[in-house]
Amino acid sequence: MDELLKLLKENARETPENLARMLNQSVEEIQRRIQDYEKRGVIRGYQAVVNRDALDSDLVTAVIEVKVTPEREGGFNHIAKRISKFEEVSSLYLMSGTFDLLLFVSGRDLKEVAWFVAEKLATIPGVLSTATHFMLKTYKADGVYMDVEDDVERLKVTP
Amino acid sequence: MMLSASKSPLDRVAAHVRDMPPSGIRDFFEIVSTMKDVISLGIGEPDFASPWKIRESAIYSLERGVTHYTSNLGLLSLRKAIAGYLGQTYQLDYNPADEILVTVGVSEGLDLALRAILEPGDEVIYHEPCYVSYNPLISFAHGVPVGVVTTAEDDFRLTREAVEAKITPKTKALLLNFPNNPTGAALGEKDLHALAALAVEHDLLVITDEIYAELTYEGTHTSIASLPGMKDRTLFLHGFSKAWAMTGLRLGYACGPKALVGAMMKIHQYSMLCAPITSQEAGLEALRNPADTIAGMKDEYRRRRNYITSCLEDMGLPCVFPRGAFYAFPRVAELGLSSKEFALKLLDEEKVAVVPGTAFGACGKGFVRCSYATSMDEIKEAMVRMARFVKRLA
Numbered sequence: 001m002d003e004l005l006k007l008l009k010e011n012a013r014e015t016p017e018n019l020a021r022m023l024n025q026s027v028e029e030i031q032r033r034i035q036d037y038e039k040r041g042v043i044r045g046y047q048a049v050v051n052r053d054a055l056d057s058d059l060v061t062a063v064i065e066v067k068v069t070p071e072r073e074g075g076f077n078h079i080a081k082r083i084s085k086f087e088e089v090s091s092l093y094l095m096s097g098t099f100d101l102l103l104f105v106s107g108r109d110l111k112e113v114a115w116f117v118a119e120k121l122a123t124i125p126g127v128l129s130t131a132t133h134f135m136l137k138t139y140k141a142d143g144v145y146m147d148v149e150d151d152v153e154r155l156k157v158t159p
Numbered sequence: 160m161m162l163s164a165s166k167s168p169l170d171r172v173a174a175h176v177r178d179m180p181p182s183g184i185r186d187f188f189e190i191v192s193t194m195k196d197v198i199s200l201g202i203g204e205p206d207f208a209s210p211w212k213i214r215e216s217a218i219y220s221l222e223r224g225v226t227h228y229t230s231n232l233g234l235l236s237l238r239k240a241i242a243g244y245l246g247q248t249y250q251l252d253y254n255p256a257d258e259i260l261v262t263v264g265v266s267e268g269l270d271l272a273l274r275a276i277l278e279p280g281d282e283v284i285y286h287e288p289c290y291v292s293y294n295p296l297i298s299f300a301h302g303v304p305v306g307v308v309t310t311a312e313d314d315f316r317l318t319r320e321a322v323e324a325k326i327t328p329k330t331k332a333l334l335l336n337f338p339n340n341p342t343g344a345a346l347g348e349k350d351l352h353a354l355a356a357l358a359v360e361h362d363l364l365v366i367t368d369e370i371y372a373e374l375t376y377e378g379t380h381t382s383i384a385s386l387p388g389m390k391d392r393t394l395f396l397h398g399f400s401k402a403w404a405m406t407g408l409r410l411g412y413a414c415g416p417k418a419l420v421g422a423m424m425k426i427h428q429y430s431m432l433c434a435p436i437t438s439q440e441a442g443l444e445a446l447r448n449p450a451d452t453i454a455g456m457k458d459e460y461r462r463r464r465n466y467i468t469s470c471l472e473d474m475g476l477p478c479v480f481p482r483g484a485f486y487a488f489p490r491v492a493e494l495g496l497s498s499k500e501f502a503l504k505l506l507d508e509e510k511v512a513v514v515p516g517t518a519f520g521a522c523g524k525g526f527v528r529c530s531y532a533t534s535m536d537e538i539k540e541a542m543v544r545m546a547r548f549v550k551r552l553a
Contacts, residue, residue: 003458018539021469022462152208157188157201157512159291159340 004033005042010143012046049144053137061090061106061135062113065099066121067128076100079126088116099131110134175298182291183518187502191512198541200529201512203340205404205485207456213403213444220440227436231428233261233412234439240446241412248449249372249382251395253414260413260420260427261434261442265370268396268413269334270296271423272366276331277302283366284325285334286317287520288341288488290368293334294520303329308522311490314479315344319353323361332364333357335383338371341519341528342488343464343481345375346383355386364419365393370411371484373402373453376461380483384414391416394423401484402453403445408438460485463531463538470542471529474549485532488516492525494552502527508551509544 003023007014016034020027037043052059066083070076076094080101084092091104103121107113117132138146169177184201191197208214232238238255245251253259262268269292273283279301285293287306297304305325309315322333333354337346346354358365365383372380384393398411411434413423433439445452464481471478471489478489491501498515505511514530516523531538 003462007462018466021466022535024465024469154202154204154206155188156191156197156199157184157514158203159182159184159518 051146063133064103065131066101199512201514204406207404216444217441229433257417262411264409265396265398265411273300275422281331282329288523315342334366336368338483345482375483377482410438474546487529
């Protein structure tokens with residue numbers, strides 16, 4: 001991955017001025033490149049990494065394995081797109097292995113997610129089976145640790 | 160029997176140790192360590208912890224009960240890994256059986272080298288500004304340190320002419336450190352070849368501390384030991400501290416001709432026995448896919464270097480563009496303060512610690528060393544504070 005993208009993935013709020021200094025390029029060049037990434041759809045958005053466990057909320061997330069029947073024309077795409085349109089689904093991946101689609105689904109509570117699976121997901125024509133796993137705690141997400149460890153002390157001046 | 164008058168404890172200290180001034184960095188450290196909320200650009204070690212896979216393999220070795228002495232030379236498997244790494248990376252060819260000695264950091268390697276080769280009065284030429292231990296270690300080994308000045312005007316190059324002017328019949332060795340702490344200077348191919356030729360002409364031994372070799376941001380690093388005819392007259396010192404972020408694990412190595420490494424091993428076996436085995440186990444892991452292991456940290460240093468030098472320039476503190484290591488060495492003389500005054504005032508008024516250039520030799524006068532081995536967020540804040548400070552002074 002290109003260095004600018006890597007830096008933005010780590011910290012999307014980094015200013016073009018700082019990025020320019022780090023990468024030894026002009027501010028205009030950095031701005032132009034970011035715009036280009038946005039236009040081409042390489043950058044699809046900017047989000048905060050939120051530690052849900054630190055929030056006072058009962059929001060639950062489930063990871064759901066789904067087996068489906070691919071269609072003669074369009075393969076998995078049609079059904080995958082259809083499932084992805086539910087706003088409960090935050091991520092959806094096509095997988096290799098013993099199941100086909102991997103979904104991340106969030107809901108206000110367990111019941112809501114269970115209802116979504118039973119009423120919406122499982123009833124879609126082409127869905128053969130589902131296996132739902134509820135997430136209990138997040139340790140690390142997208143490369144970010146959720147628990148902050150104490151800094152290890154270094155001597156303040158060393159040769 | 161006559162009782163002689165009792166000596167004071169200080170009288171019992173050997174004169175050459177007693178008369179050695181303490182490190183210039185030490186008293187500055189004392190001041191900084193009493194202060195709170197200081198952003199320190201004064202630290203000569205990575206801010207990164209050793210990569211997890213390295214720490215994990217050290218832990219695993221402890222779990223297996225690997226806690227014994229190793230061969231005096233170090234684990235053979237580690238020496239083999241070092242030989243392989245040096246061959247692949249720097250085209251150096253050392254036999255793991257008798258040309259590589261695993262040491263407790265480059266510091267021990269250098270101490271051994273000097274003790275192995277110096278007789279009282281032998282001269283060692285080294286270049287300043289430089290790492291704080293060179294001059295004292297030469298003296299402790301009863302040698303005579305002969306400093307060569309390098310200057311910002313000349314990009315802190317070490318030229319053949321400057322070295323040649325200091326050669327006498329007593330000159331035994333030339334001590335090099337590139338990429339350099341504190342200037343970040345690297346040696347160009349031309350200078351490297353000229354210095355090698357000089358060493359051959361005057362039959363000098365070269366001791367080369369290349370601890371920052373991997374942290375070369377412009378071009379690739381060439382070791383003087385790899386130049387034709389140099390292997391037999393070079394002691395190559397390297398280690399894991401900087402590029403692998405393993406400072407506290409104290410692991411280095413010395414490579415050279417069998418007779419010299421053998422002589423160093425003699426001292427090492429009686430004084431140190433071996434480098435800590437846990438560190439050696441960690442070193443083995445460090446040399447598995449070494450380039451991948453250090454790439455992320457190196458990229459981060461490069462970005463910080465770009466950032467810090469660009470900020471220093473904008474605030475009017477010119478700085479020779481550092482080609483390696485993790486230090487910028489800006490000139491502050493134009494602000495009308497000495498290096499030390501600048502550092503103390505900056506610390507007092509803005510709580511940013513930099514190291515006065517004079518800690519690295521008299522010719523560091525008028526400069527300060529800013530380490531960028533600290534997080535980008537801290538560097539950003541330090542640069543804001545420093546710019547404010549410089550503006551007030553101007």
